[in-house]
Amino acid sequence: MKIATWNINGVKARIDALTTWLKEAGPDVVCLQEIKSVDEGFPLDAVAAAGYQAAVHGQKGFNGVAILAKRPIEDVQRGLPGDPEDAQARYIEATLSGDHGRAVRVAGLYLPNGNPIGTEKFTYKLAWMERLSRRAKDLLALEMPVVLAGDFNVIPEPKDARNPANWASDALFQPGSRAALRALVAQGWTDAVRATMPGADVYTFWDYQAGAFQKNDGIRIDHLLLSPEAADRITAVGIDRHVRGWEKPSDHVPVWVDLEV
DNA sequence: ATGGTTGGTAGCCAA
Numbered sequence: 215m216k217i218a219t220w221n222i223n224g225v226k227a228r229i230d231a232l233t234t235w236l237k238e239a240g241p242d243v244v245c246l247q248e249i250k251s252v253d254e255g256f257p258l259d260a261v262a263a264a265g266y267q268a269a270v271h272g273q274k275g276f277n278g279v280a281i282l283a284k285r286p287i288e289d290v291q292r293g294l295p296g297d298p299e300d301a302q303a304r305y306i307e308a309t310l311s312g313d314h315g316r317a318v319r320v321a322g323l324y325l326p327n328g329n330p331i332g333t334e335k336f337t338y339k340l341a342w343m344e345r346l347s348r349r350a351k352d353l354l355a356l357e358m359p360v361v362l363a364g365d366f367n368v369i370p371e372p373k374d375a376r377n378p379a380n381w382a383s384d385a386l387f388q389p390g391s392r393a394a395l396r397a398l399v400a401q402g403w404t405d406a407v408r409a410t411m412p413g414a415d416v417y418t419f420w421d422y423q424a425g426a427f428q429k430n431d432g433i434r435i436d437h438l439l440l441s442p443e444a445a446d447r448i449t450a451v452g453i454d455r456h457v458r459g460w461e462k463p464s465d466h467v468p469v470w471v472d473l474e475v
Numbered sequence: 476a477t478g479g480t481t482g483g484t485a486g487c488c489a490a
Protein backbone atom coordinates (compact mmCIF):
# COMPACT_ATOMS: atom_id res chain seq x y z
CA MET A 215 0.00 0.00 0.00
CA LYS A 216 1.57 3.23 -1.19
CA ILE A 217 0.74 6.03 1.27
CA ALA A 218 1.66 9.62 0.46
CA THR A 219 1.49 13.04 2.11
CA TRP A 220 1.42 16.31 0.21
CA ASN A 221 0.81 19.88 1.33
CA ILE A 222 -0.75 21.18 -1.89
CA ASN A 223 -1.23 24.83 -0.80
CA GLY A 224 -4.74 25.24 -2.16
CA VAL A 225 -6.68 22.41 -3.82
CA LYS A 226 -8.35 24.71 -6.36
CA ALA A 227 -5.03 26.19 -7.50
CA ARG A 228 -3.46 22.71 -7.58
CA ILE A 229 -6.14 20.51 -9.11
CA ASP A 230 -4.25 20.00 -12.39
CA ALA A 231 -0.99 19.21 -10.59
CA LEU A 232 -2.86 16.89 -8.20
CA THR A 233 -4.57 14.83 -10.91
CA THR A 234 -1.39 14.71 -13.00
CA TRP A 235 0.57 13.44 -10.02
CA LEU A 236 -2.15 10.92 -9.02
CA LYS A 237 -1.97 9.36 -12.50
CA GLU A 238 1.83 9.39 -12.52
CA ALA A 239 2.47 8.11 -8.98
CA GLY A 240 -0.65 5.96 -8.48
CA PRO A 241 -0.66 6.09 -4.65
CA ASP A 242 -3.27 4.02 -2.81
CA VAL A 243 -3.73 6.65 -0.09
CA VAL A 244 -2.93 10.38 -0.09
CA CYS A 245 -3.04 12.76 2.87
CA LEU A 246 -3.47 16.34 1.66
CA GLN A 247 -2.84 19.46 3.72
CA GLU A 248 -3.67 23.13 3.20
CA ILE A 249 -6.57 22.42 0.87
CA LYS A 250 -7.81 25.95 1.80
CA SER A 251 -11.36 24.93 0.96
CA VAL A 252 -14.64 24.18 2.68
CA ASP A 253 -15.93 20.62 2.31
CA GLU A 254 -18.46 21.66 -0.37
CA GLY A 255 -15.71 23.30 -2.42
CA PHE A 256 -13.51 20.21 -2.68
CA PRO A 257 -13.22 18.99 -6.30
CA LEU A 258 -14.68 15.52 -5.69
CA ASP A 259 -15.51 15.01 -9.38
CA ALA A 260 -11.97 15.62 -10.62
CA VAL A 261 -10.58 13.34 -7.93
CA ALA A 262 -13.18 10.65 -8.73
CA ALA A 263 -12.25 10.85 -12.42
CA ALA A 264 -8.69 10.02 -11.38
CA GLY A 265 -10.03 6.99 -9.48
CA TYR A 266 -10.09 8.26 -5.90
CA GLN A 267 -12.61 8.63 -3.10
CA ALA A 268 -12.16 11.44 -0.60
CA ALA A 269 -12.77 12.19 3.07
CA VAL A 270 -12.52 15.94 3.64
CA HIS A 271 -12.10 18.10 6.75
CA GLY A 272 -12.20 21.60 5.31
CA GLN A 273 -12.26 25.19 6.47
CA LYS A 274 -12.81 28.52 4.73
CA GLY A 275 -9.66 30.16 3.43
CA PHE A 276 -6.99 28.46 5.54
CA ASN A 277 -5.80 25.04 6.64
CA GLY A 278 -7.98 22.07 5.67
CA VAL A 279 -6.97 18.41 5.28
CA ALA A 280 -8.24 15.44 3.30
CA ILE A 281 -7.58 11.77 2.68
CA LEU A 282 -7.87 10.36 -0.83
CA ALA A 283 -7.90 6.63 -1.50
CA LYS A 284 -8.58 4.13 -4.24
CA ARG A 285 -10.42 1.90 -1.75
CA PRO A 286 -13.12 2.69 0.81
CA ILE A 287 -12.12 5.16 3.54
CA GLU A 288 -13.47 3.79 6.80
CA ASP A 289 -13.96 4.96 10.40
CA VAL A 290 -13.14 8.58 9.59
CA GLN A 291 -12.36 10.88 12.54
CA ARG A 292 -12.11 14.61 11.92
CA GLY A 293 -10.19 16.89 14.28
CA LEU A 294 -7.43 16.25 16.81
CA PRO A 295 -8.86 15.24 20.21
CA GLY A 296 -8.10 17.21 23.35
CA ASP A 297 -9.47 20.72 22.79
CA PRO A 298 -13.15 21.24 21.93
CA GLU A 299 -12.43 24.97 21.47
CA ASP A 300 -10.01 24.32 18.58
CA ALA A 301 -11.84 25.16 15.34
CA GLN A 302 -8.87 24.81 12.98
CA ALA A 303 -9.16 21.96 10.44
CA ARG A 304 -5.77 20.29 10.75
CA TYR A 305 -6.32 16.60 11.44
CA ILE A 306 -8.14 13.63 9.91
CA GLU A 307 -7.84 9.92 10.64
CA ALA A 308 -9.16 6.90 8.77
CA THR A 309 -8.68 3.17 8.26
CA LEU A 310 -7.65 1.77 4.88
CA SER A 311 -7.20 -1.84 3.75
CA GLY A 312 -4.27 -3.16 1.76
CA ASP A 313 -4.10 -5.71 -1.06
CA HIS A 314 -3.64 -8.51 1.44
CA GLY A 315 -6.55 -7.33 3.55
CA ARG A 316 -4.56 -5.89 6.44
CA ALA A 317 -5.93 -2.67 7.93
CA VAL A 318 -3.77 0.45 8.30
CA ARG A 319 -4.76 3.43 10.42
CA VAL A 320 -3.66 6.64 8.70
CA ALA A 321 -3.57 10.09 10.34
CA GLY A 322 -3.24 13.09 8.03
CA LEU A 323 -2.06 16.16 9.91
CA TYR A 324 -1.19 19.79 9.31
CA LEU A 325 0.77 20.87 12.35
CA PRO A 326 0.57 24.62 13.13
CA ASN A 327 3.35 26.76 11.65
CA GLY A 328 3.79 28.69 14.91
CA ASN A 329 5.33 31.88 13.53
CA PRO A 330 6.12 34.35 14.81
CA ILE A 331 7.69 32.95 17.98
CA GLY A 332 6.82 34.77 21.19
CA THR A 333 3.16 34.98 20.23
CA GLU A 334 0.04 32.91 20.90
CA LYS A 335 0.68 31.20 17.55
CA PHE A 336 3.79 29.50 18.90
CA THR A 337 2.00 28.61 22.14
CA TYR A 338 -0.77 27.03 20.04
CA LYS A 339 1.82 25.04 18.07
CA LEU A 340 3.36 23.51 21.20
CA ALA A 341 -0.06 22.80 22.73
CA TRP A 342 -1.13 21.13 19.48
CA MET A 343 2.01 18.97 19.54
CA GLU A 344 1.20 17.91 23.09
CA ARG A 345 -2.28 16.86 21.99
CA LEU A 346 -0.79 15.01 19.00
CA SER A 347 1.57 13.12 21.31
CA ARG A 348 -1.35 11.99 23.46
CA ARG A 349 -3.29 10.77 20.41
CA ALA A 350 -0.16 9.11 18.98
CA LYS A 351 0.34 7.15 22.19
CA ASP A 352 -3.19 5.76 21.91
CA LEU A 353 -2.57 4.83 18.28
CA LEU A 354 0.62 2.94 19.20
CA ALA A 355 -1.36 0.99 21.77
CA LEU A 356 -3.51 -0.41 18.94
CA GLU A 357 -0.48 -2.53 17.98
CA MET A 358 -1.41 -2.30 14.32
CA PRO A 359 0.19 -0.61 11.30
CA VAL A 360 -0.27 3.14 11.81
CA VAL A 361 1.10 6.01 9.73
CA LEU A 362 1.22 9.63 10.93
CA ALA A 363 1.53 11.52 7.65
CA GLY A 364 1.69 15.22 7.09
CA ASP A 365 3.24 18.63 7.19
CA PHE A 366 4.73 18.64 10.69
CA ASN A 367 6.19 22.15 10.28
CA VAL A 368 9.26 21.03 12.27
CA ILE A 369 12.84 20.74 10.96
CA PRO A 370 14.12 17.81 13.06
CA GLU A 371 17.87 18.44 12.82
CA PRO A 372 20.36 20.91 11.29
CA LYS A 373 21.02 18.51 8.43
CA ASP A 374 17.34 18.76 7.48
CA ALA A 375 17.96 22.31 6.24
CA ARG A 376 20.35 23.52 3.54
CA ASN A 377 20.95 26.68 5.57
CA PRO A 378 20.05 25.92 9.20
CA ALA A 379 21.29 29.32 10.40
CA ASN A 380 18.56 31.00 8.37
CA TRP A 381 15.94 29.16 10.45
CA ALA A 382 17.38 29.93 13.90
CA SER A 383 14.59 32.33 14.87
CA ASP A 384 11.85 30.47 13.01
CA ALA A 385 9.16 28.46 14.83
CA LEU A 386 9.97 25.45 12.60
CA PHE A 387 13.45 25.14 14.10
CA GLN A 388 12.98 26.24 17.72
CA PRO A 389 14.46 23.97 20.41
CA GLY A 390 10.95 23.57 21.87
CA SER A 391 9.48 22.47 18.52
CA ARG A 392 12.34 20.06 17.89
CA ALA A 393 12.19 18.61 21.41
CA ALA A 394 8.45 18.01 21.09
CA LEU A 395 8.96 16.13 17.81
CA ARG A 396 11.84 14.12 19.31
CA ALA A 397 9.62 13.16 22.26
CA LEU A 398 6.87 12.05 19.87
CA VAL A 399 9.23 9.93 17.76
CA ALA A 400 10.75 8.45 20.94
CA GLN A 401 7.39 6.88 21.79
CA GLY A 402 8.39 4.25 19.24
CA TRP A 403 7.78 5.80 15.81
CA THR A 404 10.04 5.43 12.77
CA ASP A 405 10.78 8.50 10.63
CA ALA A 406 10.54 6.60 7.33
CA VAL A 407 12.43 9.13 5.22
CA ARG A 408 15.29 9.59 7.67
CA ALA A 409 15.53 5.84 8.25
CA THR A 410 15.97 5.13 4.53
CA MET A 411 17.76 8.32 3.39
CA PRO A 412 20.39 9.06 6.04
CA GLY A 413 22.35 11.57 3.97
CA ALA A 414 22.19 15.36 3.56
CA ASP A 415 20.15 17.43 1.10
CA VAL A 416 16.92 15.50 1.64
CA TYR A 417 14.19 18.14 1.51
CA THR A 418 10.42 18.36 1.03
CA PHE A 419 9.83 22.13 0.96
CA TRP A 420 11.40 25.05 -0.91
CA ASP A 421 10.12 28.58 -0.37
CA TYR A 422 8.59 30.41 -3.33
CA GLN A 423 10.82 33.39 -2.61
CA ALA A 424 14.37 34.25 -3.65
CA GLY A 425 14.77 31.28 -6.02
CA ALA A 426 14.97 28.80 -3.14
CA PHE A 427 14.33 25.73 -5.32
CA GLN A 428 16.92 26.74 -7.91
CA LYS A 429 19.47 27.07 -5.10
CA ASN A 430 18.18 23.86 -3.43
CA ASP A 431 17.64 25.97 -0.31
CA GLY A 432 15.17 23.48 1.12
CA ILE A 433 14.00 22.02 4.41
CA ARG A 434 12.58 18.63 5.44
CA ILE A 435 9.28 19.22 7.28
CA ASP A 436 6.88 16.71 5.69
CA HIS A 437 7.19 13.46 7.58
CA LEU A 438 5.88 9.88 7.68
CA LEU A 439 6.03 8.41 11.19
CA LEU A 440 5.38 4.67 11.28
CA SER A 441 4.36 2.42 14.14
CA PRO A 442 6.59 -0.66 14.58
CA GLU A 443 3.96 -2.82 12.87
CA ALA A 444 4.10 -0.51 9.82
CA ALA A 445 7.88 0.06 9.87
CA ASP A 446 8.44 -3.70 9.67
CA ARG A 447 6.61 -3.73 6.34
CA ILE A 448 8.37 -0.88 4.45
CA THR A 449 9.28 -1.83 0.87
CA ALA A 450 10.11 1.65 -0.49
CA VAL A 451 10.23 5.34 0.48
CA GLY A 452 10.37 8.32 -1.85
CA ILE A 453 10.22 12.09 -2.29
CA ASP A 454 8.77 13.26 -5.62
CA ARG A 455 11.12 16.23 -5.85
CA HIS A 456 10.54 16.81 -9.57
CA VAL A 457 6.99 17.98 -8.85
CA ARG A 458 8.47 21.19 -7.39
CA GLY A 459 9.71 22.04 -10.89
CA TRP A 460 6.26 21.84 -12.49
CA GLU A 461 4.31 24.87 -13.61
CA LYS A 462 2.35 26.46 -10.75
CA PRO A 463 3.84 24.13 -8.10
CA SER A 464 3.04 23.88 -4.42
CA ASP A 465 5.98 24.87 -2.25
CA HIS A 466 5.90 21.28 -0.82
CA VAL A 467 6.34 18.02 -2.77
CA PRO A 468 4.75 14.58 -2.24
CA VAL A 469 6.48 12.21 0.18
CA TRP A 470 5.50 8.54 0.22
CA VAL A 471 6.07 5.12 1.73
CA ASP A 472 5.14 1.74 0.28
CA LEU A 473 4.08 -0.94 2.77
CA GLU A 474 3.62 -4.66 2.28
CA VAL A 475 0.16 -4.91 3.85
C1' DA B 476 19.42 43.30 2.96
C1' DT B 477 13.00 42.68 7.88
C1' DG B 478 13.25 41.91 1.31
C1' DG B 479 11.26 38.22 -1.64
C1' DT B 480 6.30 34.97 -3.71
C1' DT B 481 1.97 32.53 -3.60
C1' DG B 482 -3.12 31.42 -2.38
C1' DG B 483 -7.54 32.85 -0.68
C1' DT B 484 -10.08 36.49 -0.38
C1' DA B 485 -11.78 41.00 -0.99
C1' DG B 486 -8.68 44.03 4.03
C1' DC B 487 -4.69 42.03 4.23
C1' DC B 488 -3.56 37.42 6.52
C1' DA B 489 -0.98 33.10 6.52
C1' DA B 490 2.80 30.74 4.99
